[in-house]
Amino acid sequence: MDVQVRSGDSIWYYSQLFNVPLKFIIDSNPGVNPSQLQIGQTIRIPAYRSEPYTIEAGDTFWKIASDRRIAMDSLALLNQTVNPQQLPIGAMIQIPSRVTERIVNGNQNYDSTVLQFDLDGLLQLYPFVRTETIGNSVMGKDLIELQIGKGTKVVHWNGSFHANEWITTAVIMQFLNDYLLALTNKETIRGLDVNPYYDQVTLSIVPMVDPDGVDLVVDGPPAGPFGDLALEINKGNTDFSGWKANIRGVDLNNQYPANWEIEQERKPKEPSPRDFPGYEPLTEPEAIAMAELAQARQFNKMLAFHTQGEVIYWGYEGLEPPESLVIVNEFERVSGYQPIKNVYSFAGYKDWFIQVYRKPGFTVELGRGVNPLPLSQFDEIYQETIGIFLASLYM
Structure with a gap:
């Protein structure tokens, strides 16, 4: 106003x-x-x-x-x-x-158009939220980072690295709305006064890493060459519910130089709806933007939200700092999600972040079932995740 x-x-x-x-x-x-x-x-x-x-x-x-x-x-x-x-x-x-009620409704098919609508609404109401375009998708869509707070501790969240895991964006955006409501109305979230964290923490959020892929899964193939390419990669099948990759068939969470060669050897050798790591690391603009953001912001802690499994991966090749165990144990306490230190998977954003920065990095797998998870799970997933969001601020 x-x-x-x-x-x-x-x-x-x-x-x-x-x-x-x-x-x-x-x-x-x-x-x-x-x-x-x-x-x-x-x-x-x-x-x-x-x-x-x-x-x-x-x-x-x-x-x-x-x-x-x-x-x-x-x-x-x-x-x-x-x-x-x-x-x-x-x-x-x-x-x-x-304003005392949410304007974000995460419990809906959440594509990049819905995201932009909600971002516009939040930025109008809460102009202290800062935004930066950190890059562009293959199709030229802006990759938006939000920053809230002015503390020296930088905490990063991201969602929708994988196209058919778009519910992670919806969960992040709804919590962001609740966080802003609590800050400005001097309220608590689950009994926790969040106002001190505005001064202690700078929160960096990229709510949708792969907007092209999300739109493909939610809305179907776009008209033109990108849609034609996606249909070709999908062997003519117009059902894109199993699509994890970006619009040209590269799995963005297999794009990072952290044992990338292992993924190259055992994963698809050409563009695919899922798991193709690219012909070399960091070829895709979305993956590059996220790597450059980590370098620019120097996160103290990084959480990548995925689906599914109700587990939290927190280690990588023994390079994670000792505090990661303390943090993930708190995440388990507040969510019920099971911590898993190591898994035979490489080249992910969390893996690369830990390898390069030796700071706590986490892949949080929300919900259970087959991706994309149904919206009937949204409220349950949201309630499970609130504690993780809060703990990432105070731990």
């Missing part, structure tokens, strides 16, 4: 007027000097939207504010051209409305 500065206004006053922590208003207005506000300057107030209201007989600013339990000066601030002593019946004013 935007407001225009009046004489005598301050960022601190807006914080008190709307009961929003000062830091979120400051961070929602990065180009503004909080100590030198200019009359008429636009300030963004997070966690609020303005709603139109039509004046009825007997209405006054005091009555409207009292009925809605809001400060009367918030009405004056949003309606500076309105004379509160003269409210004609039928006239339109704006009323500040605090």
